[in-house]
Amino acid sequence: MSTTLGVWIAAFLTLGIMSFLYKDNPIYKFCEAVFVGVSAGYWFVVESINVFLPRVWDNLAIAVNVLQEQGKIDWFHWSYLLGGILGVLMLLRLVPKIGWISRWPLGVIVGTTAGLWLVNYLVSNAMVQVRHTIIPLYVAGDLNATIGSIIIVVGTFCGLIYFFFSKEHKGAFGGAARIGIWFIMITFGASFGYTVMSRMSLLIARMDFLVGTWLGLIK
């Protein structure tokens, strides 16, 4: 059995969180609160040290220094003030009477993000994907590739038809839409399978920690 205090604390917190599987209880609530508190504190320190200090504080300090020593306005370093002001405006959400001002920096974030992503999404997730869906159905001498090509083309085409709601899903159109939903369901199934694998991996590591690292039963 481990003699390290940190391991015992980790084991207690792990068991505390897992106890929710039996039913909600005060120990679970305590562990949950510890997790939320530690996470929030960690993020605050990391963002302060990695973002606020080097990006805002240090640059403004340079701008002030240049102004004091050379009497010049260093526009580049002063420009960081704009980001700082927008950040402060975001915090006004905490003051109910003037909380609406926080929508301005939010608007800047939404606008710049939309502009930045528009082109990238169009290229990476639309143009390139469409280009690689337009492939020869028959690949000479390679049965696997031929089957794969047919599946990709049929799956894409029928999947798109399923999401076309301007025409009633009847007859051949309805049949294609039904094939489309089958493809979509298989995709969901694959994703679900992967999710189970992911969650099991996390559980395996925790159980290995409890049984191996904490209790020392696995050598």
Added chain:
Amino acid sequence: MKFFETLLAIDRRIIFLLVAIAVTLPLFSKAILHIEVSPTVKAVYDAVESLPPGSKVLASFDYDPASAPELQPMALSFFRHCFSKDLKVIIIGLWPQGPVQANIALEDIFRDPEIKAKNLKYGEDYVNLGYMAGNEIVIQSMGSDIHTTFPVDYSGNRTSELPLMKGIKNFDNIDFVYNLSAGYPGTMEWVQFAVDRFHAILGAGNTAVQAPGMYPYVQTGQLVGVLGGMKGGAEYEIIAKRPARAVSYMFSQGVSHAVVVFFVIIGNLAFFATRGKKKESQEVGKK
């Protein structure tokens, strides 16, 4: 019928207990399952294998301890592979805890006698430039100038003074990018910005939840290959002929999956077997 009704009424805590047993008991066994290496994992391995000694590899650690069981084995295998081939590794993180995870992996890997014998030096053979906030904007900025994006490294040294970083300006000077990702920002952002905008060559290791969404990028060639979840990590260990933690967990993974599949089948059988009876009772209720 009574049997199936009993099954449907089974307490979910009994299922939790059975899954916990299915996960834990195999951990005591030294059994190793046969693991087939998939083409997408082989592609990543081959991409690293084909790099000549001295090539510059950028590794972005975009995950936190919550995803470490899946991604840490991939990090260890990747570092071992790179250092055994004398590649130069530049580490960054778009997640705050990413570079910390990288340091933990480095500590582990330096205990390996083969790697220890190489006497690798920080700043010459590998660097950790640390975390930078800004998500995909960081990748965009690295496409222009890595030194401006990361003026100092994880320990506060000036990036421009690190010998390894001399001569590296942007993605043009990076031979291979490897991304370990557990969500946003992660592989999708690396594809969209580093690959499609700056033509970087990218391989990735993802959590299993994320992996299905990445396979279309492999099919289009935007991604060289992808390691999906703990299984992907195990495959990499197998192809590198260094079975380690991920491989040892695969038996547990297999048994727990078998239990889940068993309950899915039983649940469906019970559902369909009792469906007719439920309809009957509903109709009687209406009358």
